[in-house]
Amino acid sequence: MSKTSRKIKPKLDRLSQALENGELDQARRMLNRGLAPVDVAHLLESSPPKERNLLWELVDAELQGDVLQYLGEDIQTDFLRDMDAVDVLAATENLEPDDVADILQRLPNAVILEVLDSMEAQERQRVETVLSFPEDTAGGLMNTDTITIRPDITLDVVLRYIRRHERLPDSTDTLLVVSRRDEFIGTLPINRLLVSDPSVTVREVMDTDSVVIAALMPETEVASLFEKHDLISAPVVGGDGNLLGRITIDDVVDVIRGDAEHQVMSMAGMDEDEDTFSPVLRTSWRRAIWLGINLLTAFMASAVIGMFEGTIQKITALAVLMPIVASMGGIAGSQALTVLIRGIALGHVKSGNVRWLLKREIIVAVLNGMLWAVVVAGIAIAWFGDIQLGAIIGAAIMINLVIAAVTGTLLPVLLKKLSIDPALSGSVILTTVTDVIGFMAFLGLATWLYL
Amino acid sequence: MSKTSRKIKPKLDRLSQALENGELDQARRMLNRGLAPVDVAHLLESSPPKERNLLWELVDAELQGDVLQYLGEDIQTDFLRDMDAVDVLAATENLEPDDVADILQRLPNAVILEVLDSMEAQERQRVETVLSFPEDTAGGLMNTDTITIRPDITLDVVLRYIRRHERLPDSTDTLLVVSRRDEFIGTLPINRLLVSDPSVTVREVMDTDSVVIAALMPETEVASLFEKHDLISAPVVGGDGNLLGRITIDDVVDVIRGDAEHQVMSMAGMDEDEDTFSPVLRTSWRRAIWLGINLLTAFMASAVIGMFEGTIQKITALAVLMPIVASMGGIAGSQALTVLIRGIALGHVKSGNVRWLLKREIIVAVLNGMLWAVVVAGIAIAWFGDIQLGAIIGAAIMINLVIAAVTGTLLPVLLKKLSIDPALSGSVILTTVTDVIGFMAFLGLATWLYL
Structure with missing residues (x-):
């Protein structure tokens, strides 16, 4: 949720005025504190190359990653070309593993390895899991930030376990039930957790017939499953039945949009990631x-x-x-x-x-x-x-x-x-x-x- | 979530074999109990007119509404032409108001009024609210099945109130906070409700700066707001600031898909709702x-x-x-x-x-x-x-x-x-x-x- 969903137009007007008057400090402040990353990305995508590069330099290093993930592939590549491993590391620090993987894939191999080497072990492992699957499959699309529970505990225990979190990952509409060996067993919708008797066990109320996605499923098939079944998130499992992560509707919406643009742009021999203002x-x-x-x-x-x-x-x-x-x-x-x-x-x-x-x-x-x-x-x-x-x-x-x-x-x-x-x-x-x-x-x- | 997400191919094969052999009773059973409505809709859309009409006659009356909502406009209109008010009423009984409104809009005015007259007062009012807005605006897209709470109660009370429901409406990721006069005040994400101290009041933890959608906003703008802010649902308010309903991501995905298809089909002078097998x-x-x-x-x-x-x-x-x-x-x-x-x-x-x-x-x-x-x-x-x-x-x-x-x-x-x-x-x-x-x-x- 953004603080700038409404009334960003006057902010953008003030920003462009500040830029025209050469008041770079003020422009920098507006850019980094006044606008949501998605709005900064949109502003960059709507600017011709010269203004775009100026704006990008004004974005704070720790915000750059947030902005990067909302940019088209073409522009991402342009900006990343000028960043070294340290910059990339700083920029991607707060991103989710699938978004980090997306960004890393635009970099030369040497830089990828350097960035991975500098990550914390757990984070590195997560990103590597996503990177190990082709970009256009479920595995490349998934996130590893799942909340998993065991089938034999009561809902009351689940509620207390959840309360220990400071916040839940975005788009968490279900908890994923796994065995001791991390095999995927079923899903427990959060909304069912809220209306069910707290004394029953997870096994008694969980779904065992909900949609499960194989890690190597092409992303367009994932999208049509989401559309068909009105999903918000779905678990991704490996060939051995083990839970690998989950896919959320926001990434699926990007796939649907990209898919549709692909057809329109292809008919004129162009790419869906084409930058409107490319040089x-x-x-x-x-x-x-x-x-x-x-x-x-x-x-x-x-x-x-x-x-x-x-x-x-x-x-x-x-x-x-x-x-x-x-x-x-x-x-x-x-x-x-x-x-x-x-x-x-x-x-x-x-x-x-x-x-x-x-x-x-x-x-x-x-x-x-x-x-x-x-x-x-x-x-x-x-x-x-x-x-x-x-x-x-x-x-x-x-x-x-x-x-x-x-x-x-x-x-x-x-x-x-x-x-x-x-x-x-x-x-x-x-x-x-x-x-x-x-x-x-x-x-x-x-x-x-x-x- | 459907029971038939996996392995529907063998079922479809058996069904078409039953049809070929003239075993209509068996085909009817397979169609109504073996397949999810969305799969039945897909089967109808993939069939030439003659088979399609035969299949449609085999679908039970109480399932027809469920199937109808997944069909393209063209096919919907074809099927609805042969239904009278009683059929439509039976078919739409279990649907959400926005889906009922979508279906009613394909009918002649006389039939619409007849159907509305036969509805229960509350249901009728909900459908009429949706019908009162143009189909391609937020109001025409919204659902009226909101769960609303007051700002001055504690989260503990909210939790107990929710537990009184047998189930929550689909895609309920936030509760909507309204004043006594039904004015929209803010949102309380369910996931925040789960991790917050139960003794604080709603007012203390609710969001007051989340995205709010005006009832007359064009649906394409609604879609880009959802995409930009990764929303799962968003409240819809009238000109007076009163809460009217909410829009959920599954309806937005349909808008995005329709939008994209519109451009591709338009370029060849066709409509995005064109039936692949139209006569x-x-x-x-x-x-x-x-x-x-x-x-x-x-x-x-x-x-x-x-x-x-x-x-x-x-x-x-x-x-x-x-x-x-x-x-x-x-x-x-x-x-x-x-x-x-x-x-x-x-x-x-x-x-x-x-x-x-x-x-x-x-x-x-x-x-x-x-x-x-x-x-x-x-x-x-x-x-x-x-x-x-x-x-x-x-x-x-x-x-x-x-x-x-x-x-x-x-x-x-x-x-x-x-x-x-x-x-x-x-x-x-x-x-x-x-x-x-x-x-x-x-x-x-x-x-x-x-x-």
Whole structure:
């Protein structure tokens, strides 16, 4: 809970005024005492590089870790590059093990080891546990700050045990019941603890059928379990059934948000951690790669058109109308592609129903193909006074819409099977297909009928 | 928490086998007793219409409401269309007021009134409170099942009061402190209640600076507050400061997921509640509208090409190369557009830094323009042996990339100001601009230089 949830706007205004007037001491005070770390992070993310670096230097060392954990990957990496092991250690002192692990993963190996070496034994072990799992699995997402209890004590003992804590870890909605050998047995919701008879034992009221997460479960699966079962936290167990830690909803929300952004950003060839204000050269280079890939596909379309130069020279109306055929195919294909990618992500699309979906998409394409073929043919005839041209463009639109539907449906399924991210490569491949088929069908039919 | 979190696959397999063999009684048993409502909902969403309707008929009436709340809007509406007030009442009996309100909103007004009339007074009042706020605001999202306490009692009294409940509402992580006149005063985290001295009063340990949500706050703002402050629940207050209810993280997660899907689906002209298996005719019609809108923009591009038919007839290489200019502009523009839409959604983009972003996007466009202008010009010269053609296409790419950057940056800012959803209309407008400018620059320069 933050002290600055309301009315941070005037504070930000005063801060930026202090910065403009060069009153750095005052700005430093406002930044470190007036704002919550999450607001400082948001301010940094909303600032162009020059102001951002100035602001970062004003953040106190012991606050930097708190702020770091709320920053995007890109910016984290930028700031961490200038920090040595001592700085990192100071910054991460008060963070939870999963957040420390996240930050360490952006550092060179030598620095990671140096930081780990300087940690207290217990803290080091916790961070190392998290680091031992891939970042995008349950193990990499979990926290080790669990409150565990034994099954054979009474709730009264549990209540007294809890009262010995100064505070409970954030998002503690359940206590985790483990055996003497640390095997996970069940969960005791805190709210049930509060309403149950204190004289009964934990075993009598605990849940043994609640959701348990395997350490190597991919984080997107973890997220869908949380969504499906409205969880606030869930225990993570290793292959031997031992309790390793727990995952809390706030980290899951980050996964859900990241997942969703991934798809949107990927469609334009970008990364979900892209910094809105990243420096010009970095941005240019990253985008250049995507432009280059698309240029290749554009040249493939050009090569197809090049095959029909002779026809175009005779009937220039073809050049005027050909983008329509390609564009309608691209739009129809991307609709099918989007529905399929989403259906796969939600787990609605399985091998058993792809055939039904394919059939549906083809029928939709034929229906829309008929509608728009007639419309476009009519306009083409009215425009160029050529009935044959109308028939050709109508047929080409029909062909391209059907091919677009088949490609849009099967491509994501195929890419998924090959473990290729359909959000990133799907639309490029689809557009290549609809451009090539669109130009080929239209110009090919025209060549065949006119020449 | 569900009993079926693990190993539901074999159950689903047995169920579909029972359905195939026509063993409907057995299928009905499996559906109603073997699966959690959320799993039944998922099964319905993953089934083509015919199987879906068969399955729905097998779901017991008292379970239908539970299942309904997990279904997408599209499917909800389909099922509700065939239910009368008595069915709806039976189905929604055990639901929380916000879920009942969500379901009622899909019904015709006459049925809503009939259902409300048949409810118990207290339940009716709760549902009406939620219904009185727009669906996409905090008020429409909130639940009324709050546990409230007075500030001047001791924690010991609070503990005894809680123990009188059989169970606490889901996601109750805080008790809400209100005055005698129901004014919201503060929150008491349950976990603090557990670790504090029972003899102190609520006033001494409660939080008075935690996040409070105004009933009319848009749901996306609610979501970003929850994300920013890692909340599990938050109180909702009316304009008079009175406590109205509370919002819990599970409903917020749905908002976040819906928000993210909205952007992805909008980009292809679809709705985030689109049913993966929606019937052919409905799908065709919805997509036809988007295809029609895009056809208009495609014809605008064609009209531009049509202005230069004479030039194309003389130099057909122009027809071969022109899609490259349009396509590079479209890609570069959609990169800028995507970054800006995301930056606006995250609150990174404000009026103060649009100028910086515009400058950056233009520089990026110039750098990438130079790079790809040289590459494309080189290929064009090698292909057609025409240096002038290379120069023309290079210049056109440069022009189109800069225009694309300016459009991609300013368009979402402008649309936002006009309260138009940039995810839905942004890419259509952008593509129209990059197509028109691309063809015009390329063919216009060629006409000027060659004729």
